[in-house]
Amino acid sequence: MNTRLALALAATLGLALPAYSVTANAAATQSAEQANPFFAESPLPLHYPQFDRIKDADFAPAFDAGMAQQLKEVEAIANNPAAPTFENTLIALENSGAVLDRATTVFFSLIGADTNDTRKKLQADYSAKFAAHSDAINLNGKLFQRIEKLYNDRATLGLDAEGLRLVEKYHDNFVRSGAKLGDADKAKLKAMNAELANLGTKFSQNVLAEVNGSFIVVDDVKQLDGLSAEQIAAAAEAAKARKLDGKYVIALLNTTGQPSLTNLTNRELRQKIYETSVSRGSRGGEYDNTALVSRIMTLRAEKAALMGFPNFAAYSLGNQTAKTPEAVNAMLGQLAPAAVANAKREASDLQAMIDAEQKAAGKPTFELQPWDWAFYSEKVRQAKYNFDESQLKPYFEMTKVLEDGVFFAAGKEFGLSFKQRTDLPVYHADVTVYDVFNEDGSQLAIFIFDPYARESKRGGAWMNAYVSQSGLTGDLPVVANHLNIPKPPAGKPTLLTWDEVTTTFHEFGHALHGMFSDVKYPYFAGTAVPRDFVEFPSQVNEMWSDEPTILANYAKHYQSGAAMPQALLDKVIAAAKFNQGFATTEYLGAAMLDQNWHQIGVKDVPAPADVIKFERAALEKDGIYYAPVPPRYRTTYFSHIMGGYSAGYYAYIWSEVLDANTQKWFRENGGLTRANGDRFRETLLSKGGSVDAMELFRNFAGHEPQIEPLLEKRGLTTGAASN
Template sequence: MKISLILAAVLTLPAFAQDAAHVNPLLTQSPLPLHYPPFDKIQDGDFGPALERGMAEQLAEVGAITGNPAEPTFENTIVALEKSGRLLDRTSTVLFSLLGADSNDARRKVQADYAAKLAAHRDAISLNDKLFARIDTLYQQRDKLGLQPDAVRLIERYRLNFVRAGAQLNEAQKTRMKAINAELAALSAKFTTEVLAEVNDSAVVVDTKEELAGFTDEQIAGAAAAAKARGLDGKYLIALLNTTGQPPLAQLENRALRERIFKASIARGSRGNAHDTTGIVARTMALRAERAQLLGFATYADFALSDQTAKNKEAVNKMLRQLAPAAVATARREGGEMQKLVDAEQAAKKQPTFTLEAWDWSYYSEKLRAAKYGFDESQLKPYLELNNVQRNGVFYAAGQLYGLTFKERKDLPVYHPDVKVFDVFNADGKQLAIFISDMYARPSKRGGAWMNAYVSQSGLLGEMPVVANHLNIPKPPDGKPTLLTWDEVNTMFHEFGHALHGMFSNVQYPSQAGTAVPRDYVEYPSQVNEMWAAWPSVLANYAKHYQTGEAMPQQLLDKLMAGKKFNQGFMTTEYLSASMLDQRWHQIPAGKVPAGDKAMAFEAQVLKEEGYDYAAVWPRYRTPYFSHIMSGYAAGYYGYIWAEVLDADTVEWFKANGGLKRANGDTFRAKLLSRGGSVDAMDLFRNLVGHEPDIEPLLERRGMVLTTEGKK
């Protein structure tokens, strides 16, 4: 069974009314290829009964392990745990995947109803004294059992996870731990619901078409359709994404409208309305700090980072503070260049100038890009049509590097009409996986971009991967092409890097499959995959005009490559400031966390103390809508740039060995992508590139030089 599920999800729950003729498809393994979920047969009412039975079955399976009179062995304890909880795993995987990709009231109610109960189930297993005793016995004997290294590592991982869950606490401490876990689970579910509701409620209504100057006809039509869908005929609606910056800010000429959109974005979750999340965040941080203290750690960050490649908060703080001065200095230089554009533009209009603000940055950065490099996003987009980028870019690169081929299939059910499904084949023609592609934004979908596995690879269970990628690309009106920004292209390659990590998994035990690696390492393989977006032969294969099929002109390609370091000060600063917010929230000791009504003041204090009080650049996520840190990236948002050090080093390895060729892909797959969590993460990196991580390639990539302060 997956460790994440041992440490995830029973109690007797009320029966659910069901159609007598309906057979709950979650209760048995899917008969579809690779056990692909039968989305067309799953009803929302199926989740509760399947969770209930799944938890009961797993407790019975654990009871059989602890009640076994035989001495503990790897097979009767660890392997038995790996095989347990299959129904619960299957059900919760589908439920929580759909809560992200296509949520609705019924599914959110299941999440809310079961959050604390799933936490209680998790505790019933991870705080089971008899079970821990068997695991600990095997741990003490692990070097004498004659096991393979991956099996020894699995024993070590089980013991560590149980200890981190509180297995060694006394009974009073365990009681308190259970209460904390139940409340945290309920808070997490509520936060997710409120963030989605708030991002939808905060959409900006525009009265006139004239205010949308700078939008394309397709975007205007889309905004009109969105308004009509909400009963606002004759008006226009600009939906928000769950990030601070909003894509329309790069195009809209109306400064007052840009300001409205930006201020609506940053106010989310802290407006004092029904969807205000500041109290949820503050309470969550307080409970996490108390939980860490129970386990013997000074702060939650100490607890979380002790199980990452970074190891401790001092290492993370050092890196973030080393990069911050260079990033902010670069952003200020970029802002200064844009201010000159503002001044010149206003002088030409014979109007008073104004100070560059956060809502102006994207708009004037595109103007600056055009002035410096001779192009802007509007020139690129006709050459970046969604299907072409995916099939002739993302898939093409995977074919060149790994020998993969893809075939769309329309016979498998999907949970939304926009979703596409592909069979993935190895070079020898044998099926590797099924890939689900879900690219468009919609009100039922959470913000951001992510990968998840519906079925994880496992030799023990005979499972092959079914993985999905999700983006939030605005969907154009019917019949219109989906033209991407360069950032969206990059994101598509990034998320497919995660998909490759899942699809190439070749391990025995499900707990070690695919992306089951440290949080500050999991982004590394996906960031490496971004390099192929701009690789000349790949770019030439997909960057073709959506109407004429003509290749992107070489002159524009050259300009794109020349501008790769453009705006890096802004992008690095907005990311680092969010990362430091995450750290500072989680580095507060128990009893010291500010209350919800002080949350925004604490955020402002942190940004000022850490040198991010540059008004033109805000954190990529503010505290009230920082979904990463309310889920799996708590005290871990730094991991993107931590992993980018490894990524930039690995890109240099690829280049030194000839770039896009099968030999390199096969080596990367065999030495790293296929190993999942069966080997220490940093050992995998060292075995590939042959040396310790070096920060210089990252700095060169971002066009930054460490200041004297950063070098200290």
């Protein structure tokens, strides 16, 4: 493990890390250690986790013993009487903390994918302890002296480029973690980090609890008009699971918009769903997050000041490709006017549709509201392109999308092949596992696919690594993709929306980034790159979802096997820029909120207690406020910015600039070819964080990134049509 644990925990818990002394559980016996699956490497292929042996009771002993073991290892490194060398200091740190690394990797993966009350309690009990453990390493004065000596002498150490970068990154991260602070300020930092750890855990648990508890109960099936028979059956099953037999339940996802708003004809029900969604975390009661938000933002501002920065955004962005809040503000500010203008043009089309429908029905018209947007934009889409989502879904059966779409594209681009295996244990029955092979038949990785939403799973979609590639150890990757696709009733096919299709391709782009890693030091493995670069490879992989040869291979009717008609394929591609004003505006609203919260300076603390009022003022100030298009996330359920994306939600569109440039490069160089895939793998995907991110981009593309391809992709160029 090493300091990578500290960084991984910081991202997971939303901290930047606290000091703590841990001793092994005195009651732990040798036999108990032998029974605990974390005390030794998994004997399964590629050290795949032993999910069938892992019990919740195993985590605490592994955490305690793992922290004690690593602190002992770190003390030995720090107090080594020999002069510091690359091997006895940094390589030793890279190899430290193996037990803790194994236990925390599985634990935090399961906290996201399949949590329970025991795991939630463990998370709450250990969040401050983990932060303190990280500080015990990062604020160790003797250890930092050795790292600083190597840093100062780095030009004379005879290291290759990757080794030299490891020295520089360790030094930078120790400094950014407070290694140069005086003792009094270190004590303040430790206290801040411990409190931030606890607050971050409480926030994330509140979000999950409230999204699970904020379901909408419907008594009369007539109110569900517009939903498919399968969706209605799923709502009935969801009600039955909550002991509400004879009723229907519409569960919420952790976003502002909700999928059911696209289809429900009952406007009052749409309004109820929307208003329930946006009020989460701010309506009082046990799960109200407003006080937590204010305190977290206050602490982050104070921490930034302690570290010598004007605000937390300046502190957070220092090691990203954006570098400064000013650069982020400039880019978001450049996009906002065009996005809102486009959204308003789209809104005029929706309002015209509303007016026409109401007039035809002899009813008074009404003004477009946020709960109307998805419903009427789907109607406008049908009118403009003569198709709707319901026409598409029968052609997007989930397994075919994955195996005949995502995997097929990876085969065409990189020569990969996949074979499902059923002999490895899984943590949930919905999970499937695949071996991944290079073209020469050698194993590249193991891939885990976890597609369905459930109450034990956090919202959104993400990738994580259970085992990271390492040249030091010879480890190959075990990576997982997690989605939140509603599970259909038993015996029914899983049919995806177009957004779910593109999300499946997107997340596999992250998986490729992890699987192709070919670095020596685990510190740099896979997706260990700046936040505002990590979304870039995943966004590039989305381009193959509607590439004609790929789409034709997987878009086949789940019953007849008939290919999607070419005319419908053409409509899907033609509609790619439809509703981009809305999509860009809701995203920018969230990204700008993130920046406004994290650009609060210490002179402005405590942070505002009225979170909703602050949101409105911030959106209006930035010119992104438009009532029919609320931010994708309100602050009180904005888990990204309370976790690893604090001051970093801009990263998606920052990365999309690189993505748009890269898509243009592929189109201009022959598209989906092995030669192009091999170049992308060799120059960028395999390098992880071992080379500066923007240097990687330039090495691949041959030029600096340009914003014009993004504007074109999102339909934001001057005079862009409203569709």
